[in-house]
Amino acid sequence: MIDTEKTSHKLIGSAFLVDIRSPDAPTERSEEHLAELEKLVETLGITVAGRQTATLRHPKPRLLMGQGKAAEIKDAAENAGAEAIVFDWELSPSQQKNWEKLTGKPVVDRREIILDIFAARATSKEAALQVELARMHHMLPRLANAWTHLSRQKGGAKGTRGEGEKQIEVDRRLARDRIARLRKELRNIGKRRRLGRKKRTRASVTDVAIVGYTNAGKSSLLNALAGSDAKVEDKLFATLDPTTRQTSIMGLNILLTDTVGFVRKLPHSLVETFKSTLEEAALADFVILVLDVSEPYLDEHEEVSISVLHELGVDTSNMITVLNKIDLLDTDARDAALAKRPGAVPVSARSSEGLDALKSMIAERVSGSPPPEVFEIPPQDHDLLELACKTGRVISLQFDDDGKAVMTAVVPWESRNLLAQHRVDKHSTDNIQELQTT
Numbered sequence: 498m499i500d501t502e503k504t505s506h507k508l509i510g511s512a513f514l515v516d517i518r519s520p521d522a523p524t525e526r527s528e529e530h531l532a533e534l535e536k537l538v539e540t541l542g543i544t545v546a547g548r549q550t551a552t553l554r555h556p557k558p559r560l561l562m563g564q565g566k567a568a569e570i571k572d573a574a575e576n577a578g579a580e581a582i583v584f585d586w587e588l589s590p591s592q593q594k595n596w597e598k599l600t601g602k603p604v605v606d607r608r609e610i611i612l613d614i615f616a617a618r619a620t621s622k623e624a625a626l627q628v629e630l631a632r633m634h635h636m637l638p639r640l641a642n643a644w645t646h647l648s649r650q651k652g653g654a655k656g657t658r659g660e661g662e663k664q665i666e667v668d669r670r671l672a673r674d675r676i677a678r679l680r681k682e683l684r685n686i687g688k689r690r691r692l693g694r695k696k697r698t699r700a701s702v703t704d705v706a707i708v709g710y711t712n713a714g715k716s717s718l719l720n721a722l723a724g725s726d727a728k729v730e731d732k733l734f735a736t737l738d739p740t741t742r743q744t745s746i747m748g749l750n751i752l753l754t755d756t757v758g759f760v761r762k763l764p765h766s767l768v769e770t771f772k773s774t775l776e777e778a779a780l781a782d783f784v785i786l787v788l789d790v791s792e793p794y795l796d797e798h799e800e801v802s803i804s805v806l807h808e809l810g811v812d813t814s815n816m817i818t819v820l821n822k823i824d825l826l827d828t829d830a831r832d833a834a835l836a837k838r839p840g841a842v843p844v845s846a847r848s849s850e851g852l853d854a855l856k857s858m859i860a861e862r863v864s865g866s867p868p869p870e871v872f873e874i875p876p877q878d879h880d881l882l883e884l885a886c887k888t889g890r891v892i893s894l895q896f897d898d899d900g901k902a903v904m905t906a907v908v909p910w911e912s913r914n915l916l917a918q919h920r921v922d923k924h925s926t927d928n929i930q931e932l933q934t935t
């Protein structure tokens with residue numbers, strides 16, 4: 498269970514959710530955004546009292562929307578008995594203040610909710626410092642809101658400054674000092690991490706980072722590949738600290754790192770502060786992008802993940818894309834998903850299906866060439882033998898009495914997809930090593 502003591506919205510019991518949608522955006526998308534916001538809010542233990550979408554052509558500076566629409570949302574939130582309003586939209590400090598004045602309730606945006614989840618989930622010192630830094634950045638421009646009541650009550654005579662204003666300056670100075678100290682501490686932790694990485698580079702171990710949208714199954718995949726027991730939960734942001742496990746895939750030494758998940762509109766301050774943790778992804782030899790194939794908004798999740806990776810300076814040209822949770826799809830849906838992403842590897846971290854193919858692909862990336870595999874091809878599919886000869890390297894080929902071909906070959910990934918159904922799946926790491934030494 499999440500530690501709500503560490504969140505700033507621990508006093509909110511129920512919230513009314515508001516999504517802002519442009520008139521051209523599909524309504525289902527708004528539904529999906531609200532459903533995701535609901536999951537985020539519930540992660541904090543806050544119940545959802547109701548939700549509404551406001552359609553806006555141009556956001557307005559004061560309340561995002563006109564007075565009439567704002568009053569409508571205020572009434573809807575009140576009728577639903579909500580104690581707070583959460584926007585799936587970045588509110589400026591002044592918009593937040595205006596909404597709070599209008600409704601007399603706490604009004605927060607999606608970024609604050611995510612910051613709170615991170616704050617509650619942070620267990621390591623580094624994660625806690627990073628979250629605090631992100632929060633300070635978020636708070637700094639909002640300090641003025643907290644003290645305006647003092648300014649109004651005790652505002653000095655013309656030309657002199659009110660109590661509130663002085664207090665804002667003191668607070669700002671304190672906040673800036675704290676930010677500087679946090680940065681310094683994080684720099685030191687980063688230095689130590691880099692030293693550790695240098696040692697690994699010298700030991701010629703390949704670094705592979707597992708990245709992707711939150712809840713896609715990254716930790717489950719780490720566990721399935723490395724036989725580890727990283728925390729797996731049907732919750733958003735179960736993982737905050739990178740977990741690294743050493744494993745051997747087809748005789749190759751690999752360090753697999755599970756990283757913090759991505760989400761739509763990840764607060765920029767969080768991406769900034771988690772950069773050092775996410776450096777694991779940027780400095781990895783390559784990354785494995787995990788996509789939840791059962792997710793209806795898979796395309797958007799993929800887009801978000803890739804854009805965060807680019808923001809982090811990750812090279813995505815040699816990335817392996819994994820379509821996880823394939824066990825949840827029927828045959829037709831599987832075919833459709835694979836047709837859409839022909840280079841992706843379908844797997845199920847839960848049932849282990851497809852893991853052999855993924856391991857082959859990882860070995861191929863690490864060693865620069867695909868490993869040999871064994872295929873049994875019935876006579877009716879013998880045209881695939883030609884494909885293997887043309888695109889790959891056939892090491893041995895034998896036919897049994899029924900005309901079935903038993904082929905050991907190195908085939909590139911594209912052809913391997915076609916040959917996959919004939920691969921002798923039980924070929925294990927040991928098999929491969931045996932083949933390589935004979």
Ligand SMILES: Nc1nc2c(ncn2[C@@H]2O[C@H](COP(=O)(O)OP(=O)(O)OP(=O)(O)O)[C@@H](O)[C@H]2O)c(=O)[nH]1
Nearest residue numbers: 711712713714715716717730734735736758846847
């Ligand atoms: N059906 C099915 N469920 C899976 C599979 N892989 C993971 N899950 C489930 O998906 C949920 C999330 O899995 P995690 O491995 O925690 O996902 P994650 O990407 O590490 O999530 P965060 O750390 O929260 O970002 C859990 O309930 C898993 O049991 C799979 O292959 N099939």
Ligand SMILES: [Mg+2]
Nearest residue numbers: 715716735736
């Ligand atoms: Mg995880």
